[in-house]
Amino acid sequence: MSAKKKPGNQLPHITNSKARHKFALGDKYEAGIELKGTEVKSIRSGNAQISESYARIVKEELFLFNAHIAEYEFGGDQNHETQRPRKLLLKRREIERLRIEIEAAGKAIVPLRLYFKEALVKCELAVGTGKNHRDKRQDLKKRVANREAEQALKKSLHR
Numbered sequence: 749m750s751a752k753k754k755p756g757n758q759l760p761h762i763t764n765s766k767a768r769h770k771f772a773l774g775d776k777y778e779a780g781i782e783l784k785g786t787e788v789k790s791i792r793s794g795n796a797q798i799s800e801s802y803a804r805i806v807k808e809e810l811f812l813f814n815a816h817i818a819e820y821e822f823g824g825d826q827n828h829e830t831q832r833p834r835k836l837l838l839k840r841r842e843i844e845r846l847r848i849e850i851e852a853a854g855k856a857i858v859p860l861r862l863y864f865k866e867a868l869v870k871c872e873l874a875v876g877t878g879k880n881h882r883d884k885r886q887d888l889k890k891r892v893a894n895r896e897a898e899q900a901l902k903k904s905l906h907r
Contacts, residue, residue: 759864760794764801767858769884771876776860777846780837781812781871784828786820791869793820796862803836803857803873805847810836812859812871836871849875 767773783791790796795818803812811833819827838846849855860872879887 759792762791762794762796762798762862764798764858764860766799767860767874767876769887770879771856771858771874772879772883773858773860773874773876774855775849775875777838777842777873779810779871779873781862781869782835782837783817783869786823786826786828787817787834788869789823790817790820791862792864798859798862801859803859805843805850805857808840808843810838810843810846810857812836815859815862836873846875853877 797816798812801812801815803810805811812835813833814831815834816831817828819830846857850857855875855877858874858876860874862869862871864870
């Protein structure tokens with residue numbers, strides 16, 4: 749018999765809900781993120797937001813800009829700045845691949861979520877191309893059509 753996991757031990761996933769709406773996403777990468785202790789504690793309590801954040805390559809290194817991690821309540825004078833640039837940890841080959849893809853096609857590096865993997869905080873990144881208004885409307889129409897089809901299937905199965 750397998751042991752059941754306790755639901756209280758779930759660590760938060762901070763997601764970027766606007767990313768899939770604003771961008772057509774391509775390749776995904778998993779990056780480590782360089783944080784201070786109070787930042788990790790704040791993320792663990794779910795006090796972070798990455799909906800307006802983006803990643804950029806600066807001098808052969810990848811940084812996460814505009815991510816808001818709230819000050820830790822019990823941090824005192826050891827607390828961190830809430831919107832400082834944070835270094836993302838990827839292999840040099842992956843950073844170079846990102847640089848080539850961004851420069852060639854005019855794409856952006858978008859953070860999708862922050863999550864815990866074991867004891868480490870990871871950031872899932874994707875290379876995205878900005879959508880225009882027409883693309884967003886087409887996606888909305890597809891979602892509505894899929895939802896209506898699923899509801900019709902449920903109704904026919906329940907009869």
